[in-house]
Amino acid sequence: MAESEYILEVKNLCQHFTSGRGRKKLTVKAVDDVTFSVRRAETFGLVGESGCGKTTTGRTVIRLYNPTSGQMLFDGRDIAGRMNRKLREYLTSNIAMIFQDPIESLNPKMTIEEIVGEGLKVRGNRNKEDIRRQVVQMLNKVGLVEEHATRYPHEFSGGQRQRIGIARAIITNPKMVIADEPVSALDVSVQAQVINLLNDLKEEMGLTILFIAHNLSVVKYFSDRIGVMYYGHLVEVAKGDDLYQKPLHPYTRALLSAIPEPNPLTERTRVRIDYVPERDHDYSLEHPSMVEVEPEHFVYCSPSELERYREIIQNA
Amino acid sequence: MIYDRNNLPEELLNLPASDFEALYQEDIKDEKFQTKPVGFFKDAAIRLTKSKVSIIAFIIIGIIIILAVVVPPLSPYGFNDQNISAKYLPPKMPIVEKLGIMDGTRVLKNRKVSGLSDTDRYPEGSIIEYFNVVTAKGQEMCDVRVDAYMLAGMPDGEYHWFGTDYLGRDLLTRLFKGARISLLIAFFSVLTNVFIGVVYGAISGYYGGKVDIILTHFAEVLDGMPYIVVTILFMILFGSGMVSIILALTITGWIGTSRLIRAQFYRFKGREYVLAARTLGVPDRTLIFRHILPNCVGPLITRAMIAIPGAIFSESFLAYLGLGIKPPNPSIGVLLSDGQSVLLQYPYQTVFPAILISVLMIAFNLFSNGLRDALDPTKRGEE
Numbered sequence: 001m002a003e004s005e006y007i008l009e010v011k012n013l014c015q016h017f018t019s020g021r022g023r024k025k026l027t028v029k030a031v032d033d034v035t036f037s038v039r040r041a042e043t044f045g046l047v048g049e050s051g052c053g054k055t056t057t058g059r060t061v062i063r064l065y066n067p068t069s070g071q072m073l074f075d076g077r078d079i080a081g082r083m084n085r086k087l088r089e090y091l092t093s094n095i096a097m098i099f100q101d102p103i104e105s106l107n108p109k110m111t112i113e114e115i116v117g118e119g120l121k122v123r124g125n126r127n128k129e130d131i132r133r134q135v136v137q138m139l140n141k142v143g144l145v146e147e148h149a150t151r152y153p154h155e156f157s158g159g160q161r162q163r164i165g166i167a168r169a170i171i172t173n174p175k176m177v178i179a180d181e182p183v184s185a186l187d188v189s190v191q192a193q194v195i196n197l198l199n200d201l202k203e204e205m206g207l208t209i210l211f212i213a214h215n216l217s218v219v220k221y222f223s224d225r226i227g228v229m230y231y232g233h234l235v236e237v238a239k240g241d242d243l244y245q246k247p248l249h250p251y252t253r254a255l256l257s258a259i260p261e262p263n264p265l266t267e268r269t270r271v272r273i274d275y276v277p278e279r280d281h282d283y284s285l286e287h288p289s290m291v292e293v294e295p296e297h298f299v300y301c302s303p304s305e306l307e308r309y310r311e312i313i314q315n316a
Numbered sequence: 317m318i319y320d321r322n323n324l325p326e327e328l329l330n331l332p333a334s335d336f337e338a339l340y341q342e343d344i345k346d347e348k349f350q351t352k353p354v355g356f357f358k359d360a361a362i363r364l365t366k367s368k369v370s371i372i373a374f375i376i377i378g379i380i381i382i383l384a385v386v387v388p389p390l391s392p393y394g395f396n397d398q399n400i401s402a403k404y405l406p407p408k409m410p411i412v413e414k415l416g417i418m419d420g421t422r423v424l425k426n427r428k429v430s431g432l433s434d435t436d437r438y439p440e441g442s443i444i445e446y447f448n449v450v451t452a453k454g455q456e457m458c459d460v461r462v463d464a465y466m467l468a469g470m471p472d473g474e475y476h477w478f479g480t481d482y483l484g485r486d487l488l489t490r491l492f493k494g495a496r497i498s499l500l501i502a503f504f505s506v507l508t509n510v511f512i513g514v515v516y517g518a519i520s521g522y523y524g525g526k527v528d529i530i531l532t533h534f535a536e537v538l539d540g541m542p543y544i545v546v547t548i549l550f551m552i553l554f555g556s557g558m559v560s561i562i563l564a565l566t567i568t569g570w571i572g573t574s575r576l577i578r579a580q581f582y583r584f585k586g587r588e589y590v591l592a593a594r595t596l597g598v599p600d601r602t603l604i605f606r607h608i609l610p611n612c613v614g615p616l617i618t619r620a621m622i623a624i625p626g627a628i629f630s631e632s633f634l635a636y637l638g639l640g641i642k643p644p645n646p647s648i649g650v651l652l653s654d655g656q657s658v659l660l661q662y663p664y665q666t667v668f669p670a671i672l673i674s675v676l677m678i679a680f681n682l683f684s685n686g687l688r689d690a691l692d693p694t695k696r697g698e699e
Contacts (some may be wrong), residue, residue: 024384059591064591064594064595088597091597092595092596092597093596093597094598096595097592097595099588099591099592101587101588103588104587104588104589105588105591105592106589106592107589107590107593107607107610107611109356109611109613110607110610112463118593118598119597119598121642122596122597122598122599122602123597143345143346144346145345145346145347145348147348147349148346148349150353151349152353152354152356155349155351155353160346165592168592168596173598230405237648238684247682273343287568
């Protein structure tokens with residue numbers, strides 16, 4: 001099979017959560033009709049406000065949830081189908097995940113060696129010395145020392161714990177890492193440290209990263225392409241610079257206008273744009289869909305909006 | 317950027333990139349910790365030893381366990397050695413007897429004063445004193461304090477520290493033999509309860525959904541049945557041996573543990589570290605027993621420790637109903653139930669088992685309180 005350009009292709013992915021039954025049945029469309037693709041060895045950023053479905057998308061890709069409908073291809077292989085042992089093995093050895101909360105994501109009752117070595121053990125490595133050697137190697141890679149292997153998570157700082165989380169994720173040599181807001185619980189100086197570490201590892205190991213975050217400046221610094229999500233929909237996908245220079249979807253504009261400026265003089269005059277879907281869109285006559293406005297720049301819009309967006313691009 | 321950089325001085329706007337210098341660029345290299353690693357149980361032990369009450373409770377439990385192990389084989393009397401001539405002897409203990417308590421004497425009420433000189437009935441020296449002399453129907457009556465051991469014709473140097481029962485069996489030996497059996501029943505019933513409860517609760521809590529509904533309802537139905545009736549039927553079916561008592565205490569005993577474990581699993585199964593382990597492909601069994609269960613160990617140990625005095629008490633209760641362990645084996649409950657039938661005449665037969673069971677239960681409760689505090693994760697690292 002010819003290697004496709006994309007390592008991960010997600011098509012019309014829906015993830016609905018239901019509660020109750022009969023008349024009380026309630027459906028939450030956490031992810032609704034999301035389509036995007038991730039290239040090999042690139043960093044794809046997924047941004048959006050809290051509760052817009054970024055994390056759910058990431059967790060569905062690694063099959064912590066069973067998708068309601070839609071297609072997911074990883075390396076050309078379908079990963080949205082029925083869960084069985086083979087698929088789980090395939091998924092877990094190719095995709096790894098880094099979690100948001102450095103305190104929550106490490107088991108307080110296990111030593112660092114057990115936590116980081118877990119992935120090797122699951123893969124049938126029974127040789128304790130070999131596991132130990134690999135764990136220490138990995139700890140060195142993320143800037144920790146051998147002595148730390150015998151310690152428990154509560155003895156580490158937030159940044160250190162997040163680096164342990166990274167070590168745990170990449171020790172099995174995955175092809176792709178889903179980083180679910182890996183730095184949002186850390187302070188700024190440590191954020192930089194962790195992001196740089198991720199960047200180095202990415203280059204060294206040829207990793208593909210699906211980077212989920214709500215901090216736009218971090219995403220901009222880190223990502224090759226960025227997808228913007230709003231209430232379960234992916235509303236705009238573009239290259240990092242394109243998105244920042246030519247935001248088309250009103251929600252993207254609103255999101256970008258919310259970034260504080262480092263310069264106090266311009267910060268004072270910064271104007272925030274509101275996004276009100278009822279005012280900004282008129283979908284009563286025409287249905288919106290994902291359209292490529294210019295190469296590599298997709299927007300979720302209706303035909304009339306598309307005209308307007310094209311004009312904006314041409315004038316820019 | 318989409319905003320005007322208004323009001324900025326020109327020289328600030330056009331700074332060349334070469335003017336900027338990264339503050340730090342070196343690799344991250346953390347230092348070794350200076351402190352010693354402290355594991356979960358070590359930490360708990362440190363905090364447990366800081367609580368004086370728990371230490372005392374622990375020592376008391378230890379002493380009782382040691383006595384239960386050591387006393388029956390070391391005692392000159394077997395727990396089932398019967399001696400009809402030595403029945404109902406009051407407690408007599410060396411050294412303490414000089415204080416006037418536990419000296420092997422008993423007060424006989426309403427005796428004829430004239431009969432006191434009859435050496436067939438009262439061997440020489442057996443009468444210590446007589447008092448309350450009254451005359452009724454021309455007869456002089458009195459109360460007599462006698463040396464019960466001499467009266468029963470016991471040789472000198474015969475000591476039953478806690479007295480004897482209606483068959484002349486030594487109560488000290490029987491009490492600690494009984495404590496041994498009671499403790500064994502308690503330990504093993506709690507152990508089986510914890511084992512069944514953990515597996516049942518873990519499955520019910522981890523898988524949730526339909527499995528959980530079915531398992532929880534089954535436990536509720538079982539819990540709804542009258543406990544005593546079930547136990548009695550059980551004992552009728554299997555006889556009253558130690559094993560059947562343990563099983564009888566297990567029928568409904570595990571339900572509490574399984575509820576606790578189920579709740580703990582609901583609490584922990586959605587945690588990010590469990591999700592993280594799932595993304596690594598850790599199988600369910602490992603997730604349940606290595607990732608989630610160790611986090612429930614604190615409440616579990618505490619609950620088991622609290623359940624031990626409960627089991628001892630339940631066993632005594634069953635013995636009281638006549639469902640106790642098969643004679644001649646004693647248990648604390650059997651001794652209490654035997655003793656209470658002659659409570660007014662021979663109170664010592666009830667007092668000693670009662671003291672032992674009370675002390676045991678208080679000690680276990682205090683110790684498990686201390687354990688609960690020590691194992692409480694929110695108090696970790698304090699002091």
